[in-house]
Ligand SMILES: CC(C)[C@H](C(=O)O)[C@@H](O)C(=O)O
């Protein structure tokens with residue numbers, strides 16, 4: 017059979033450093049288990065690439081990437097040097113474009129960000145129940161607030177009007193909500209296997225093993241809020257075993273701080289999901305540990321993309337200080353995903369995840385460098 | 400001189416209960432100081448009013464309110480009884496409409512929500528520095544994501560498309576940003592008077608007594624993000640004594656949890672401000688203590704509106720359980736605002752604020768009822 021092929025885009029800032037540890041771990045796993053996996057590095061995007069070529073990625077970048085089974089991305093956003101006003105020269109809208117282009121180009125319509133406060137991770141909340149946080153935030157990743165429609169009228173004058181259109185389709189709404197319910201079921205089954213249970217109440221007083229909470233701002237953004245709510249209620253009838261809940265995004269942020277342990281699966285729009293996943297990341301210990309992935313679960317011919325939630329952190333780049341934990345959890349998730357075609361990869365993903373979690377539990381927030389953490393995790397793989 | 404006139408709209412749920420305590424405190428202050436203030440109650444909006452009249456407020460509601468110097472609002476949102484599917488009969492879009500109508504009708508373009516973790520208030524964050532939280536979130540309250548433009552095409556079918564337009568004008572952007580800088584200056588002056596100081600770094604390495612942090616999502620919602628950023632940089636030149644900072648809304652939510660004590664004044668769009676103020680409310684102890692106001696600082700002929708950040712909490716309504724603290728802090732803020740015309744009211748506002756804060760410090764999160772808390776605060780006023 018053919019090797020599984022991974023496109024590695026180290027990206028900017030701390031990206032190459034944390035990707036370096038991911039590659040070392042992949043090498044260790046491949047050597048240990050004889051995995052049928054290979055990878056290719058793509059130097060773009062970066063400020064340097066933009067300098068040389070005047071663009072963030074080659075024009076045929078997506079065509080090049082399409083041939084791969086997955087994309088492993090370090091981090092994006094290299095704004096380059098600063099000007100005399102201490103402002104970066106390359107706007108985010110250019111340096112981050114590849115991220116949005118890949119999501120859009122490969123219709124990676126699910127962004128999945130789990131939040132679990134694992135042993136060793138930093139606990140920001142005072143309440144001890146924070147240790148029980150175990151949620152999966154599922155962000156609609158293909159439309160909504162991110163359709164890039166809009167513009168600036170009378171730009172730069174005092175009469176300027178800037179607009180931004182939000183576009184939501186029922187089709188994309190249905191698929192992300194149904195995905196949420198399916199994940200809730202899978203998570204419940206997973207918990208049962210592990211001997212853990214949770215219980216959630218339905219509106220008619222029954223008890224379920226799992227829950228989906230829909231986020232909208234339907235009291236102010238009525239049109240898509242209502243459409244989301246209708247889709248949610250309809251699809252929920254296919255999943256009588258999953259309890260449902262609805263929160264407004266503002267109240268949800270509050271409850272993420274007050275009682276995050278009460279959430280299971282959370283489904284949100286592109287922008288609201290962006291906000292909630294950063295909050296969820298901090299609840300699970302911060303950007304140093306938060307994995308993320310952009311999935312297309314429906315089209316086997318395009319790659320899904322795996323990147324940590326964190327950015328390129330230019331302030332600490334190149335110093336060997338970045339924590340590769342989030343990147344390695346993300347790599348584990350990628351292997352697990354690729355395991356749909358090759359079960360050996362799923363097993364390797366689980367092994368990597370457990371090694372990263374064990375390292376975190378043992379060392380917590382230690383002052384170790386990127387390579388030291390990577391090496392410690394690798395030793396667990398070889399050992 | 401004429402009395403200052405307040406329109407009191409108790410609203411729904413716990414609104415009438417907490418407004419009751421506000422009125423008692425106003426009576427106590429009026430009796431003690433001979434304040435030239437009077438008020439009128441308006442029964443709308445509520446589910447009952449809607450049942451009887453088929454609308455949330457009378458058609459001429461805004462005309463009736465316009466004659467007042469301020470509106471004191473309890474809470475909105477009485478969705479009425481539930482149907483056989485356990486769903487409320489009155490959608491939020493009807494029961495909450497008056498709130499948005501007042502903000503829009505009186506061009507209350509500033510929504511101000513301070514967040515300070517006062518002694519006695521519940522601390523949700525583990526870090527002890529949370530005690531130093533002292534920020535003012537200023538929300539653009541007149542446009543942006545809340546312009547109610549959009550709709551549903553092919554409604555209810557699988558081909559449905561729902562849209563929502565965001566509209567931002569440079570004029571409204573300029574005024575809210577300038578307001579933010581002015582508040583930063585006032586807060587710094589206030590701190591100096593109280594013998595407290597804070598220090599913030601400018602980009603060129605100077606130290607300032609205050610800071611304004613602008614929130615956008617300019618890396619994804621580029622058009623208004625860029626306009627906001629340009630306006631911010633231009634206006635900041637008029638305030639060289641105020642340090643400036645910029646955060647993306649997702650990162651800001653994270654930093655509100657990780658290091659909220661580092662913020663001073665925060666300026667955000669309507670929706671992003673809505674989200675950040677709920678988060679700020681929880682940082683200052685939760686909805687039980689968080690005040691809010693909707694101001695029109697430029698047109699003396701329309702009333703500003705004062706409401707706690709909390710909602711109508713139908714689950715505990717009518718039981719005397721609601722904490723009136725947020726309502727009373729809000730009432731204090733109203734008096735302070737009305738003090739622009741009558742300094743005696745400002746003094747009364749300060750007295751009320753101090754009484755509420757003293758009660759909170761002494762009793763903390765005690766299990767007292769609405770009236771008991773109100774009475775304890777009133778005793779401090781009379782005493
Ligand atoms: C970099 C930015 C455009 C991106 C987003 O908003 O989606 C990021 O915040 C994320 O969460 O992946």
Ligand SMILES: CC(C)[C@H](C(=O)O)[C@@H](O)C(=O)O
Pocket residue numbers: 235236266495498499673
């Ligand atoms: C009730 C709702 C429409 C309102 C808003 O979104 O502005 C509320 O959340 C608030 O913050 O005052």
